[in-house]
Amino acid sequence: MTTSAPSGRKPRHLTVDRIGVYAFLAIAAVFFLLPLWIMLMTSLKTMEEIRLGSIIAFPSELTFEPWLKAWASACTGLDCNGIRVGFWNSVKILIPSVALSIALGCVTGYALSFWRVKGANMMFGILLLGAFIPYQVFLYPLVRIFATTGLYNSLACIVIVHVIFGLPVMTLLFRNFYAGLPIELFKAARVDGGGFWSIFLLVILPMSTPILIVATILQVTGIWNDFLFGLTFAGRENLPMTVQLNNIVNSTQGERTYNVDMAATMLTAIVPLAVYFVSGRWFVRGIASGAVKG
Amino acid sequence: MASVSMAAEAAVPRTRRRWNAAASLALLPAAVIVLVVYLGCMVWTVRLSFSSSKLLPVLDWVGVRQYSRLFANERFLISVENIVLFGVLFIAGCLVLGFLLAVFIDQKVRSEAAFRTIFLYPYAMSFVVTGLAWQWFLNPTLGLQKIVRDLGFESFTFDWLVNQDMVVYTLVIAGVWHGSGLVMCILLAGLRGVDEDLWKAARIDGIPTWRVYLSIVLPLLGPMIVTAVVLLATSVVKLYDLVVAMTHGGPGIASEVPAKFVMDHFFERNNIGLATAAATMMLISVAAVLAPWVYARYIRPQGRRA
Numbered sequence: 001m002t003t004s005a006p007s008g009r010k011p012r013h014l015t016v017d018r019i020g021v022y023a024f025l026a027i028a029a030v031f032f033l034l035p036l037w038i039m040l041m042t043s044l045k046t047m048e049e050i051r052l053g054s055i056i057a058f059p060s061e062l063t064f065e066p067w068l069k070a071w072a073s074a075c076t077g078l079d080c081n082g083i084r085v086g087f088w089n090s091v092k093i094l095i096p097s098v099a100l101s102i103a104l105g106c107v108t109g110y111a112l113s114f115w116r117v118k119g120a121n122m123m124f125g126i127l128l129l130g131a132f133i134p135y136q137v138f139l140y141p142l143v144r145i146f147a148t149t150g151l152y153n154s155l156a157c158i159v160i161v162h163v164i165f166g167l168p169v170m171t172l173l174f175r176n177f178y179a180g181l182p183i184e185l186f187k188a189a190r191v192d193g194g195g196f197w198s199i200f201l202l203v204i205l206p207m208s209t210p211i212l213i214v215a216t217i218l219q220v221t222g223i224w225n226d227f228l229f230g231l232t233f234a235g236r237e238n239l240p241m242t243v244q245l246n247n248i249v250n251s252t253q254g255e256r257t258y259n260v261d262m263a264a265t266m267l268t269a270i271v272p273l274a275v276y277f278v279s280g281r282w283f284v285r286g287i288a289s290g291a292v293k294g
Numbered sequence: 295m296a297s298v299s300m301a302a303e304a305a306v307p308r309t310r311r312r313w314n315a316a317a318s319l320a321l322l323p324a325a326v327i328v329l330v331v332y333l334g335c336m337v338w339t340v341r342l343s344f345s346s347s348k349l350l351p352v353l354d355w356v357g358v359r360q361y362s363r364l365f366a367n368e369r370f371l372i373s374v375e376n377i378v379l380f381g382v383l384f385i386a387g388c389l390v391l392g393f394l395l396a397v398f399i400d401q402k403v404r405s406e407a408a409f410r411t412i413f414l415y416p417y418a419m420s421f422v423v424t425g426l427a428w429q430w431f432l433n434p435t436l437g438l439q440k441i442v443r444d445l446g447f448e449s450f451t452f453d454w455l456v457n458q459d460m461v462v463y464t465l466v467i468a469g470v471w472h473g474s475g476l477v478m479c480i481l482l483a484g485l486r487g488v489d490e491d492l493w494k495a496a497r498i499d500g501i502p503t504w505r506v507y508l509s510i511v512l513p514l515l516g517p518m519i520v521t522a523v524v525l526l527a528t529s530v531v532k533l534y535d536l537v538v539a540m541t542h543g544g545p546g547i548a549s550e551v552p553a554k555f556v557m558d559h560f561f562e563r564n565n566i567g568l569a570t571a572a573a574t575m576m577l578i579s580v581a582a583v584l585a586p587w588v589y590a591r592y593i594r595p596q597g598r599r600a
Contacts, residue, residue, distance in 0.1 A: 021401045024398050028395060028409075032413055035427040036427070055430075055431075055441065111320045117318050123324065123325055123328050126328050129584065133332075137573045137574070137577045139573075140569065141342075144351065167327055225422075228557075232561070258436070262426075262430060265427060268423055269419050272418045
């Protein structure tokens with residue numbers, strides 16, 4: 001996404017080809033937008049209208065009731081406090097996880113790029129391969145380790161897990177960025193007597209703003225969207241929004257309230273969508289540079 | 295995997311540096327994570343797959359008994375069949391749709407940015423949200439089927455979500471919807487890198503545009519396509535959330551996948567031996583795909599250089 005000049009053939013004005021191009025793009029856009037449109041419309045209707053009408057139609061009677069219900073009183077089992085519980089849990093998980101995983105990735109990437117430590121490249125190689133291995137291979141022993149230390153099913157536990165599994169991508173991201181910085185900069189700082197931490201804090205970190213933004217976008221969306229780790233490690237008290245959403249929608253007793261379900265789904269999608277729409281090209285840069293994560 | 299290869303080729307600058315306590319200390323957390331989690335937990339899982347562990351892990355040795363049980367397990371066999379079918383169709387679908395989107399967007403269209411935003415936004419959403427959205431859209435009574443019937447096609451039936459033979463294809467549709475924007479994004483970057491002279495030359499020779507894309511541009515995009523395939527393949531192996539949210543493995547066990555098999559046997563069925571055996575099989579299949587790539591990329595070139 002570095003160059004932005006289109007390189008396709010030159011357009012001729014309004015020929016059959018051009019109409020074809022726009023028709024294809026329009027149909028594709030409908031395919032991509034339709035699920036979002038349906039979610040939104042469903043969440044603004046009464047259950048009666050959903051049962052009788054078409055799910056793509058605009059609501060004849062606009063109601064925001066489902067959104068309020070989804071937020072404040074939707075039920076997971078006997079617990080009827082709405083998805084806001086999960087929302088705040090996700091926020092509590094998100095902030096320390098993002099901060100710590102970026103801090104660790106940043107320092108590790110810096111140490112790998114500018115300092116020679118025995119065995120460091122070997123470690124980096126294993127770390128990268130680790131990014132491809134399915135999480136199921138690590139989960140059970142990790143659960144045992146956390147259970148032994150008494151941390152299992154706590155906020156600290158889920159934060160540590162996010163730091164662990166965010167490490168490969170974060171390290172790679174920062175290492176690649178630092179490998180692109182001029183080495184003379186580092187040498188000059190060394191000559192001036194800078195040590196490991198002083199060079200990091202005074203020279204390297206102030207130059208890292210762009211990659212810090214990319215890392216933040218990547219981690220915020222990644223951790224917010226996580227389901228597997230939250231389900232396994234967070235414990236009943238800290239279930240993130242995605243897990244709670246699935247519980248609300250898929251384990252309802254009796255008749256399903258589709259409008260509330262869809263409002264809850266929209267609410268869960270809002271954070272990553274907001275990050276996506278606000279960050280624009282930064283998001284693209286994130287997936288282009290560090291998209292090892294599945 | 296452009297990013298990974300970049301890391302390997304951008305060698306650490308060769309300056310004379312002495313051993314530094316602070317640098318080693320800074321790498322300690324990462325080293326501990328690698329040793330304990332990425333190596334330790336992996337070895338532990340493989341070891342447990344040769345034990346008779348049920349509810350609690352025990353370290354006895356039963357040989358490959360768990361593996362023979364695994365391959366006699368209908369649910370596991372269906373899971374493997376599903377993940378292969380899903381993997382092939384999902385990757386192919388994302389590549390074809392992503393390539394088409396990239397090519398059509400590259401025709402100097404108006405409001406290009408708007409189209410790009412629309413095609414990529416699903417990728418920002420979680421698989422849980424994706425699964426629930428499609429579960430509702432494809433709902434056999436109120437969803438797509440009803441829309442088409444209301445248009446006047448009374449006998450139209452679309453019940454894939456509750457049809458044992460078709461349910462995997464609904465996962466593919468949702469997956470392609472989620473992932474093809476990523477492919478578009480990667481390939482569009484590649485298209486923008488194609489030399490303008492190439493287009494002029496092709497025009498002079500009178501080669502039709504579609505021929506140029508298929509025979510000249512597509513081969514040029516090779517490395518980008520490899521990157522996209524590796525990214526998509528890792529999400530295939532990890533496929534779990536989408537299934538849990540959209541079909542919960544059903545109807546019956548028709549849409550089970552290996553990752554869900556492992557999770558269910560760990561935490562619901564308390565059969566650690568069988569779960570670790572299945573997890574080890576996942577590890578082996580990933581390693582089988584990864585090994586030739588690592589060899590071709592890192593080990594062989596190094597040997598040649600020496």
